[in-house]
Amino acid sequence: MAAFAAEPNMSAEDIGDADFGPFVEEGRILKFSQVDPKTSVEERCYCLPTEEWRCKLSLLMSRMCRSGEAFDAFTSNDLARLEGTLLGYSKEDIEAFVIHAASRKMQNFSRD
Structure with a gap:
């Protein structure tokens, strides 16, 4: 798994995930993303097929941290x-x- 955060107007080259694009298009790597509505920062996660749970859990943890919910547990x-x-x-x-x-x-x- 690889994880990146992109502020508004940042390019994939700025962030470091530009080389993932062709592999995502081929289906060799999967991409998951979410945008924080307050900051407009896009979180991008990449993983191998069958490893989707890693990205889903990472993005869920991020949402729970932003809401404070994660710190209850x-x-x-x-x-x-x-x-x-x-x-x-x-x-x-x-x-x-x-x-x-x-x-x-x-x-x-x-x-x-």
């Missing part, structure tokens, strides 16, 4: 682990990211 670390898993990162890499993000949060918190 998940911590930010839970959500980072879920997204990392959907993107195909190893458990070790995901945990390293969670630790790094927590240390950055603590650095920012101590500056305030």
Whole structure:
């Protein structure tokens, strides 16, 4: 799975997903997208056939985060682990990211 976010008026080249187009047209890669009505940012997810659940779950999580609903059931670390898993990162890499993000949060918190 690959995920991108496109602000209004950004081209596929600006975002980095331009090379996916031919594969989507051939059906070798599937594309899912949604637009945030408040910001007009388009989220684009790409996956292999039979892996649609990854994109659908990622976009659902994004909507739930925007509404705040996700935080009723998940911590930010839970959500980072879920997204990392959907993107195909190893458990070790995901945990390293969670630790790094927590240390950055603590650095920012101590500056305030």
